[in-house]
Amino acid sequence: MAKMTLEQLRKLREEKKRDIERRETEGKEIRIIVGMGTCGIAAGARVAFDAILAAVERHGIGADVVIAQTGCMGLCHVEPTVEVIVPGMPDTIYGRVDAATATKIVDRHVVARALVNEHIYDRPAADIIRN
């Protein structure tokens, strides 16, 4: 790296800010959680995860969204699964999420605030899960 000018410093800061924003969770109210259990990964959860990451990046909403991974959500028959939590909307679990669906979830659910109907699979009812 050669000595920077003011413009270069500002550009570098903007670039790196997006990287480091991904690490932060404070003040972010939207959470997208990808099920990355063995079943999820086998069914293509990694591809879905990367597609979500790319879509969030494309919309420039990285500062508001946490993209986390979790273990198996128990919906192994419709893996890969993605849970989306947006304030003011019902917490939703999507199943059979491929790259295209993942992109649609970000475009429609997170940005346009509309559910992606054909992929909603809810978690088992609370009363049958043992604490």
Add this chain to the structure above:
Amino acid sequence: MAYRQYMLVCGGTGCESGKSDEIYRNLLKEAEAQGVKDAVQIVKTGCFGFCEKGPIVKVLPEESFYVEVKPDDAKEIIAEQAVKGREVKRLLYDKSTRKSNNKIEDIEFYQKQFRIVLRNCGVINPENIEEYIARDGYAGLEKVLFQMKGEDVIAELKTAGLRGRGGAGFPTWLKWDLTRKAPGDVKYIICNADEGDPGAYMDRSTIEGDPHSVLEAMAIAGFAIGSNKGYVYIRAEYPLAIDRLKIAIAQAKEYGLLGDDILGSGFSFDVEIRLGAGAFVCGEETALMRSLEGNRGMPVPKPPFPAISGLWKKPTVINNVETLANIPVIITKGGEWFAKIGTEKSTGTKVFALTGKVNNSGLVEVPMGTTLREIIFDIGGGIKGGKKFKGVQTGGPSGGIIVEKDLDAPISYESLQALGSMMGSGGMIVMDEDDCVVDVSKFYMEFCVDESCGKCAPCRIGTNQMYDILDRITKGKGEEADLARLERIGKAMTKASLCMLGGSAANPTLSTIRHFRDEYLAHIRDHKCLTGKCKDLVTYSIDPSKCIGCTLCAKKCPVPCISGERKQPHVIDASRCVKCGECYAVCKFGAVVKN
């Protein structure tokens, strides 16, 4: 492709000694072996502050907070969390709660904290300037260079109300303003990183975790007062901090954020490191400057103040690490923002190194005005082993003891002084019922005897005299008039010493006499030390009617000087006993008697 996950490994000195470097290397190795090295970024950061439970590994964005991690755990962390997205439950800080309840903010240790100085510690990799830049690093320098004049910078600090964090609380803006207005072309900026209080490590952790914040502040100071040269005076026994500072300076120069014509502004500023040999007196600003010049570190009378005649007799600003680390944030967020934090006269936050008999020892940053009770009992989690709180020493060997009844005082420079202690640099040592105040006072006085530079008589002779008196009280050879003697010598030292080392050396003794006179008198009149810490005043014996002959004490005795047959009462040979108290602690039947 962006990373999916981030693992932050604490690289502070505390966690490094717990093998965090090995954990870091194992994580890298495992990530490679298990094929996720492009998905998870593993970063070594500065101190998280929660040293009690180190080494710490934090996984983001999941916010899994792992404590007491061992190098061998790396394989499981990668296999479970990076590959399968599951937390390693056994390593979580609070294993009893579900993940969703286990956010960092929910750990009581972090709840009352507010981080300005430590904003980047445990967040960024201190050896990577780009991560600092990403967190608004060098934005303050950019702002002053292109949008402000020197006097604007000083006005902003005045609005902020920032005061020196090294101890005395002198307004920073005034220091800068006096230096700016002092005649002369050559002026210097010094960062005082000669942190010497026993138990204090705030400044070390700040440099280890976020060295660029100090460098940026020094450049801002240089611009404000018209100086092109800064020195960081840091003690040689902080090798990790020195290494990170060297890397930071080299990177800042490479990126053109230090050196000639910074960002094309025409302003040039350079920083050099000077190592101190670790003398406590060199934390005193005039002694520090003599040492930096290559002379023996001894204080000189003030005035003239460093602002007029400092390093090599040139006008000099000398600020401590924590003070400087606040400055980039004040510039970017504004003095008014800063002034809203804390109390009216003591604005902002203060970092404390919380140590001693407290459950969560560690590095704590709280807004001024927080009470000591909140720090010790909420953040610190109370006293170890459920023992009774006795007092807390703030300000190290220059401060005093603060007792239970004063714990609800909001912390500020003024309130601590009113309680007979001082803010000091931020060491906070908690004592419980097992600590003897006479013994503690003797310890601090011994420290001052060792560290007195010997230049002025009140300090050189006074510390020795006070030590001798304290020593004989702990041996049961004191007399009641000794208390008045201690007070008289202490007051003379306070008034007549050349610098604050001698001027404050009597504080621990004077404040303990004030609060625990009875305890001193018990040593003097009854030759008793109720805590058993003063070994000359305590004897251990075994009550034959209670002893069942379990032999546990005899097994634990390191001498050994306890004898007896199984199932028969045991006997301690008092002539050989070293009074370690092991037998007393280990006996389940209350048969060992201390008196």
